[in-house]
Amino acid sequence: DIQMTQSPSSLSASVGDRVTITCRATQGISNYLAWYQQKPGKVPKLLIYAASTLHSGVPSRFSGSGSGTDFTLTISSLQPEDVATYYCLKYNSALSWTFGQGTKVEIK
């Protein structure tokens, strides 16, 4: 099975900082990678799919990049409302999913 390693597990940054979260797959997964934001008690919210496509309505400060085994989620200018836990998701068409371990983002 393909495993997803997400890092860091947590980070603290100042408002306006550039934040980067990475996800690494144990095998190539092309661009079958999505990023989610989850706030406590809420349903995960899609940010990015196909590694770099911004989901409708998501602020442009969020971006994704990568292909194959290495992927990155970037928040270009951290805002207070971005405090949340972020997950990467490896997906295939109607096959198993694999989530990363999550990254908790806080404001310094």
Next chain:
Amino acid sequence: QVQLLESGGGVVQPGRSLRLSCAASGFSFSNSGMHWVRQAPGKGLEWVAVIWYDGSNKFYADSVRGRFTISRDNSKNTLYLQMNSLRAEDTAVYFCATDNPRDDIWGQGTMVTVSS
């Protein structure tokens, strides 16, 4: 509107069974692969199972294989998760979701607590 609504959660003793349901509306359920995902209290998201749009194929996480069964009734636009031999570590919020992440269709979740 587009919606997934889970039900069937509750408190159950270890070793007992529970069946979750996920009612779909507002989109073509019969053309959608469907997943169950769970989240233990204070923990990350864990994929549980997937079923193809026509029910012809099903895949499970190692942690639930042999105990959980995913199924669907396209005539009722409903997805199910039969959970047998429940363990304390199955305690979680269970979400259903459509297969294509681009659709971004998730239910609100139903809580399952396994405790004596």
